[in-house]
Amino acid sequence: MLIADDEALVRAGLRRILESAPALTVVGEAADGADAVRAAARYRPDVLLMDVRMPGMDGLAAAARAAAAPGAPKVVMLTTFDLDEYVHDALRAGAVGFLLKDTPPRDLIAAVHTVAAGGAMLAPTVTRRLIRHYATGVPARTEQARDRLTALTDREKEVLRAVARGLSNAETGRALFMSEATVKAHVSRTLAKLGVANRVQAAIVAYEAGLLG
Structure with a gap:
């Protein structure tokens, strides 16, 4: 999988959590949307975990590009807020869901497994509430x-x-x-x-x- 976030500490924390699971491998990191699109094309990850708000090309634009590319990864957006106005558009752009940055490590790992297996991040209450709010x-x-x-x-x-x-x-x-x-x-x-x-x-x-x- 690939991690995209403009904060190095956040990327490091996510990598440490994800690589603690034996079945998950982080193939790369990206610091902004444009970097994430390039890295996704280079590494062909199964899952792209991407922050919504990043400088330059934000996560929304990057999600649309990554999801539309050949061999597209399953895109999951990361957000600090559970009512982020960009998430609904990200789902429409092809992302399969989103996670809050304070998601417990065990739930984060389980969520990535779910998405990699073809599921969508719909079950959490916050996801249903957000979709209902914006749709x-x-x-x-x-x-x-x-x-x-x-x-x-x-x-x-x-x-x-x-x-x-x-x-x-x-x-x-x-x-x-x-x-x-x-x-x-x-x-x-x-x-x-x-x-x-x-x-x-x-x-x-x-x-x-x-x-x-």
Whole structure:
């Protein structure tokens, strides 16, 4: 994985935490957004852990570039604040989630494993709150999101609700009385129909459309 933060002490602390886990390897560090994009292209990390606010090219712009590149890493944003106005745009740009900088070491390691395995940083309460905060209240967005939901079957909408609540495939299966494999297939079809890249972006559409009430 790759760490991008403009503060050397923060990078050092993150590296020390992550490299304490036997299955994680930090392949490089970057001090700003432009450096992060170059390093991602050079090292091809599975996960890019990137600060939102950095000098020059900030984390938001860097996330969009890194996520759009061939062999893109899973981008997770780091922020000091749990209501950072840039995070919603970062998720739209292709980031799969975000973490607060005061996340406990054990949770940080678990989160990186989750993302590397193809998951999204949606389950933490702070993530759901932030997505809900920034993805609602804009009439034009709400109408567009509702139009996108018309392509879904009733079952796919049920699965989307579960995704937006942060449930895993296994938890969704138990809630909707489906096998995990069936849930995974529904999720894949739902993402394709909505034209989104991951579960976090699908959750944003669900919140914008008011699917969760």
